[in-house]
Amino acid sequence: MWKSVSQVLADQFGAYYNIKDKEKIHSGEVHEAWLINDGIQPVFVKLDEKSYRSMFRAEADQLQLLARTNTIPVPQVYGVGCSQNHSFLLLEALPLEPITAETMGEFGVKLAQLHAQHGSEKFGLDFDTWLGPVYQPNEWKLNWATFFAEQRIGWQLQICKEKGIELGDIQSIIDMAAGKLVKHKPKPSLLHGNLWIENCGLVKGKVTTYDPACYWGDRECDLAFTELFEPFPQEFYDNYNRTYPLDKGYQQRKPLYQLYYLINFSHRFKGHYITLTQKLLNYLMSEEE
Template identity: 65%
Template sequence: MWKSVSQVLADQFGAYYSIKEKANVHTGEMHEAWVIDDGIQPVFVKVNGKNFRSMFRTEADQLALLAKTNTVNVPQVYGVGCSHSHSFLLLEAFRFTPPSAQAMAQFGTQLARLHSFGQTEHYGLDFDTWLGPLYQPNEWKDDWAKFFSEQRIGWQLQICKEKNLDFGDIKHIIAAVQERLAKHQPKPALLHGNLWIENCAQADERIVTYDPACYWGDRECDIAFSELFEPFPAEFYENYHRTYPLEEGYDERKLVYQLYYLLNFSCRFHGNYVELTKTFISRLLKENQ
């Protein structure tokens, strides 16, 4: 595999990349991760089976999409490739440190600018993505309530049910979500889509964010997920709101936006996420009565 990695990097850098050091830095939920070095340019390598190449290509395309906005900082993509038995994604390597309040404040401004970037009248994306290991459909829709209730909540509920996690009548829950969002037709924003503290780190006094699950949707989805488990520092939200204030009614919509991520985590990790998801669904149905 490493010969294939060297060849892809040679095409990227214009000279043969001779790997002098390599260190296994992480074996996570899905992929192995390595940092390799030729003595000049360290590279971060995600590795998995050959059948994961399309997933790596999708991640590379999302990082490129975010990079083109010139707003948030993301790793540069060096290439995607495969060997006889492995596929890999090659990214810019960083020396990360814990995020500071000052850097997160700047990140709040950058995210607001991302959410202000570009113009489209529809919700979705030209290709489907993944949230963690779970497929995320992005078929274009004109109606936000329909898009989110069906392609986010409904889709995730069905995946959970197939894994023997039954949260109730799927059609009933979809209808409740659609009712909650019925009067909300936000300007579509390009979302990071997987924005929580685990996917942000500081490098050279700036925040770098990674592992996206992009699509064009309601920018409140990114903010809602950032608040769910371990909220970002207050300075982040202050700068975001100063640059691009949220619309009235966010606190009511936040429940269903966070529910999507709870369903995803319930499916992947079970445990306390399942009980918390049930609480959110119960609250949604009760409030909609």
């Protein structure tokens, strides 16, 4: 397997990559993570069974899509490959430092610049992605309310149901979500899609982000997730809003957008996430009565 990794890196760097050191960093929720080094260029390796190659390819494509915007920093992609039994994703190894309020303020400007690039008239993406280990459909839709209610809320609720987690009547919840967004007409923005503090790190003085779940959607979804568990420093939100002011009504839509991530966490981690999700869902549904 490591021979296959060396070959992909040789193609990337233009010289044979002789792995001198390799260290297993951790086994995450889905993949193993390794740090390898040839004495010159360290490389971060995500490793899993061969069947995960499509997931790695999608992650690489998303990172490259974000990189082409020249806005938020992301790790460089070195390649995707597979051996007889494994698939792998090769990324720039990031020397992470502690994040500061000042650097998060700068990141707020960069994220606003990303969201201000309106390169699509529809909501979705040319390929499907994953939110964590969970498949995320991105079929193109002209209507944002339909896209979010069906392909985000409805999709996650169906996964919950299949795993024995009943949060309520799925169609009623879909209708509630669509109803709350029916008058909201955002311009499609390219979203990171999985933007919370766990997916950010400081690299050479700049906040870098990784593990995306991209699509063209309402930029408020990215902002809502940043506020859900451990909000970013206030400097981030102040600079974002100065650069690209949020639309009226964001505070009212925010709980609905946060619901998507909570439903996702409910069937991934269960426990208190189900309680949090049910509480928020009950609140949103009660507003419709």
